[in-house]
Amino acid sequence: MSGRILGISGPTVTVDLKGLKLYDMVRVGEAMLIGEVVRLEEDRAVVQVYEDTRGLGVGEQAKGVNVPLTVRLGPGLLSGMYDGLQRPLERLREETGPYISGGRELHALDLERPWRFFPLKQAGDEVAEGDILGHVEEGPFRHLISAMENGRIASIHPGEFTLAGPVGTYADGRVIQAHQEWPVRKPRPYRRKLSPQAPLVTGQRSIDFLFPFARGGTAILPGGFGTGKTILEQAIAKFADVDIVVYVGCGERGNEMAELLEEFVTLSDPWTGQALMTRTIVVANTSNMPVAAREASIYTAVTMAEYYRDMGFHVLLLADSLSRWAEALREISSSLEEMPGEEGYPTYLASRLASFMERAGVVETLSGSIGALSMILSVSPPGGDFTEPVTQACLRTAGAFLMLDTALAHRRHFPAINWFQSYSLYERDMVEHFSATVSPRWGEMQKRCRELLQREETLREVAEIVGIEGLQDADRLLMKAAERIRLEFLSQNAYTEDAFSAPDKTLAMIGDILEFYDRAEARLKAGEFLDDVLKG
Amino acid sequence: MRLSEHIYRTVSSIRGPLLFVEQVLSVRVGEVVRIIRPDGGTMEGEVLKIDGRTVLIQVFGETRGLDVNSPVVFTDAVKKAPLSADIIGRVFNGSFLPIDNAPMFIPERWGKVSGFPMNPTARARPEEFIETGFSAIDGLNTLVKGQKLPIFSCAGLPSKELAAGILENSRLAGGGEFVVVFVALGLTHHEYSFYMRVIERMRTGFVAFINKADEPVMERLLAPRFGLACAEHLAFTRGMDVLVVITDMTNYCDALREVSTAREELPGRRGYPGYMYSDLASLYERAGRIKGMSGSVTMLPVVTMPEDDITHPIPDLTGYITEGQIVLSRELHQKGVFPPVDVLPSLSRLMQRGIGAGHTREDHRGIANLLYKHYAKGRDLRRLEAIVGRDGMVESDRMMLDFADAFERELVNQGGARRDINESLDTGIALLRRFSLEK
Numbered sequence: 025m026s027g028r029i030l031g032i033s034g035p036t037v038t039v040d041l042k043g044l045k046l047y048d049m050v051r052v053g054e055a056m057l058i059g060e061v062v063r064l065e066e067d068r069a070v071v072q073v074y075e076d077t078r079g080l081g082v083g084e085q086a087k088g089v090n091v092p093l094t095v096r097l098g099p100g101l102l103s104g105m106y107d108g109l110q111r112p113l114e115r116l117r118e119e120t121g122p123y124i125s126g127g128r129e130l131h132a133l134d135l136e137r138p139w140r141f142f143p144l145k146q147a148g149d150e151v152a153e154g155d156i157l158g159h160v161e162e163g164p165f166r167h168l169i170s171a172m173e174n175g176r177i178a179s180i181h182p183g184e185f186t187l188a189g190p191v192g193t194y195a196d197g198r199v200i201q202a203h204q205e206w207p208v209r210k211p212r213p214y215r216r217k218l219s220p221q222a223p224l225v226t227g228q229r230s231i232d233f234l235f236p237f238a239r240g241g242t243a244i245l246p247g248g249f250g251t252g253k254t255i256l257e258q259a260i261a262k263f264a265d266v267d268i269v270v271y272v273g274c275g276e277r278g279n280e281m282a283e284l285l286e287e288f289v290t291l292s293d294p295w296t297g298q299a300l301m302t303r304t305i306v307v308a309n310t311s312n313m314p315v316a317a318r319e320a321s322i323y324t325a326v327t328m329a330e331y332y333r334d335m336g337f338h339v340l341l342l343a344d345s346l347s348r349w350a351e352a353l354r355e356i357s358s359s360l361e362e363m364p365g366e367e368g369y370p371t372y373l374a375s376r377l378a379s380f381m382e383r384a385g386v387v388e389t390l391s392g393s394i395g396a397l398s399m400i401l402s403v404s405p406p407g408g409d410f411t412e413p414v415t416q417a418c419l420r421t422a423g424a425f426l427m428l429d430t431a432l433a434h435r436r437h438f439p440a441i442n443w444f445q446s447y448s449l450y451e452r453d454m455v456e457h458f459s460a461t462v463s464p465r466w467g468e469m470q471k472r473c474r475e476l477l478q479r480e481e482t483l484r485e486v487a488e489i490v491g492i493e494g495l496q497d498a499d500r501l502l503m504k505a506a507e508r509i510r511l512e513f514l515s516q517n518a519y520t521e522d523a524f525s526a527p528d529k530t531l532a533m534i535g536d537i538l539e540f541y542d543r544a545e546a547r548l549k550a551g552e553f554l555d556d557v558l559k560g
Numbered sequence: 561m562r563l564s565e566h567i568y569r570t571v572s573s574i575r576g577p578l579l580f581v582e583q584v585l586s587v588r589v590g591e592v593v594r595i596i597r598p599d600g601g602t603m604e605g606e607v608l609k610i611d612g613r614t615v616l617i618q619v620f621g622e623t624r625g626l627d628v629n630s631p632v633v634f635t636d637a638v639k640k641a642p643l644s645a646d647i648i649g650r651v652f653n654g655s656f657l658p659i660d661n662a663p664m665f666i667p668e669r670w671g672k673v674s675g676f677p678m679n680p681t682a683r684a685r686p687e688e689f690i691e692t693g694f695s696a697i698d699g700l701n702t703l704v705k706g707q708k709l710p711i712f713s714c715a716g717l718p719s720k721e722l723a724a725g726i727l728e729n730s731r732l733a734g735g736g737e738f739v740v741v742f743v744a745l746g747l748t749h750h751e752y753s754f755y756m757r758v759i760e761r762m763r764t765g766f767v768a769f770i771n772k773a774d775e776p777v778m779e780r781l782l783a784p785r786f787g788l789a790c791a792e793h794l795a796f797t798r799g800m801d802v803l804v805v806i807t808d809m810t811n812y813c814d815a816l817r818e819v820s821t822a823r824e825e826l827p828g829r830r831g832y833p834g835y836m837y838s839d840l841a842s843l844y845e846r847a848g849r850i851k852g853m854s855g856s857v858t859m860l861p862v863v864t865m866p867e868d869d870i871t872h873p874i875p876d877l878t879g880y881i882t883e884g885q886i887v888l889s890r891e892l893h894q895k896g897v898f899p900p901v902d903v904l905p906s907l908s909r910l911m912q913r914g915i916g917a918g919h920t921r922e923d924h925r926g927i928a929n930l931l932y933k934h935y936a937k938g939r940d941l942r943r944l945e946a947i948v949g950r951d952g953m954v955e956s957d958r959m960m961l962d963f964a965d966a967f968e969r970e971l972v973n974q975g976g977a978r979r980d981i982n983e984s985l986d987t988g989i990a991l992l993r994r995f996s997l998e999k
Contacts, residue, residue, distance in 0.1 A: 079638050123678055277883065279706065282680060348837070354834050355838065358825065406876055406877075519912060
């Protein structure tokens, strides 16, 4: 199917193709730029192009491909780095040098790399879509290969193979491939969704202890610039107790991505000791890369995450930042001349966000195992104002809200999670879990810790008026204990050993502080002076 | 692909810097056009949008005096910048025409004005220390090669003196000096002559792109891109370390808003276009280093915060893209501190990699953290002092107040003197010792 370009406006191109479906992929111009149909009119289609349209001319050809935008899924995705359209950036660099010029198609998977296939099924077996055919070893992971179609297996070959060839055939002649394509905007199927039960330990005390997060949950991290969103996201990517991490740098800084890559190659996973990169997939669509591809990047990432979830792994998707995605959506919407909603964002912003975030969850996969996809998404509200549309839209769906506070960041209190405003809807279930696995005192300690922080806040207001000397000894002791909670317990330096804190360490630390407080309080009651008590 | 120029006389309307031409066949987005003015002069423009046979052109330069009969020549070429090492030492206007009375150089090659995005895997991590000579920056908010670190100033604060100081005093850690690309946007004549005097005093190589306050707004959008195309050429083709100073980004953003409104685009916050983040990123993100190449592009944009408001869209979006910020404070300026850098909201995100043994000094991180911690405490206490008075405070708190004052007076304030990193750190140590705050 081919036609011509009729008009061009920013990232949207009008073509005279007929018979296309909405969200079909189209290649436009002599450079064969990739685009997606976003609007169909009588005899023309409006295409959102994922690359720089500069240099594109009217009258140039446009080709319909009859498939929607897809990603390639198969062994070898792990430790890879891709752009928003799943082009492998390392190989792109080898081929085109340090700059990305666009119009280039590269297979996301290395088709020449040898793999070893261990079949589970044999010739003659009937299989249904989603059934496991066997596995290949991808680093430390058992990468399950599942059937994409129903049928009876005629042959299946164990041993070495490459993705260029099949691993078997069906009785009716169809070949069995170890890799597949999947449309990015279509959630991958599962049998049923389960409710989040187990905690996702992030290694960040303020999250694990005060606002615990669940496997299969969603959390948002909104914060103005300089509040440490990226550092927190990266710390979680390093230390979270998950099998696989998909990290999306969506419209963020290029140098940050370079730093992340260099660090992840040298660091190891604290839970397994394996190199961190072997469990990580990075999708990088930096702020100066094409805007429309930025919009696609989070879908590319979530589809890869779901693919590994379907093998029964626990996958964590980290996106930095969702606001840049929303801005891309706004830019595309305004070039389509749609009616704007709040602050120029399209009115479908909230529903798109909700359906994206609903792709998280704990599921029973088609093959009957349990997989989970959790999401931690950062939001960059303009001017640090949380009443803006993106933060508000996220709040309706997200299970945890970890508000990053500019005032804390200025005091160099990191992670700058505000302990009064943040919340986690998973808290009750997770506290129960920690009480059972770490210590039965978890819940009680959490309550006391909160109370101390709350009382400190009240006392601080008094102290600002009368001076700290004007407070009673008991109150001054409380301020001291709360200060220790803030400085020693809730702060964590991302550049030291303390960057990761396991649950038992977390509990021991808060236990020490509470014990210090209880003892000192008892001594005060016995008539000692505060200064002596604090001396030791 | 057409191989010849096409001339059309079908301008249907002119709106600010925008021109609508009808009945145009075969045209491409980004194509350069020449418009012949009724007085015989020509000016350039670029194709922005095509709808069938109607073409929207953005004109670079003043559209006053144009009429609908003006012929428009479509050149079939995309805007390119002439690049050469001969560019060093030259001064150009916002349209890349020499204004230093010397003839145009012969380009070695032509490069795309807007550049290409750098492949993130090709980036080398910025970690080489740049000594600016200012303690507040070197000691507490260290700049490294390949970083983009804006100066957030307020109207009336000495941002140009600070920028000039950095231009004059910056040294690379391993010795060697920068080539400076200086981009002036919407500068008054007064500011322009100040900067030109500074540039002439410098011994290092420089390239200047000057767009003055009374020159076309469109050139304000073009000049930084020309400057960056040159910087990339000098850095990654010639292996030089380039420092790009752009002042003032506020004028750039206002120009962007002006053009966007003329295009009848949907305004975002405060009338600035919704794509301002991406547009600013297309400039700022061109800073960096590339693996296996020796040069670097470091960027120092100056942003004047309207109404001293750091949440204004211009500083806000800038802060989201750049790797930190140097914030100037009116209060410090009034106290006579120069440079009036408020270290609390200032930040260098890439500092961690650029300091310590092998970069600056082993004790750098420890000193910086202590100074910051105690100064922050002292600043907090100032509010208390305002309520209860100095006499109502305990001795240790009074000492913190004195420390904060001394910190501003002795460490941040350095007048016109240049301090190397050892002097900066030693000043810090001396302060900490005097107040016996460890170290």
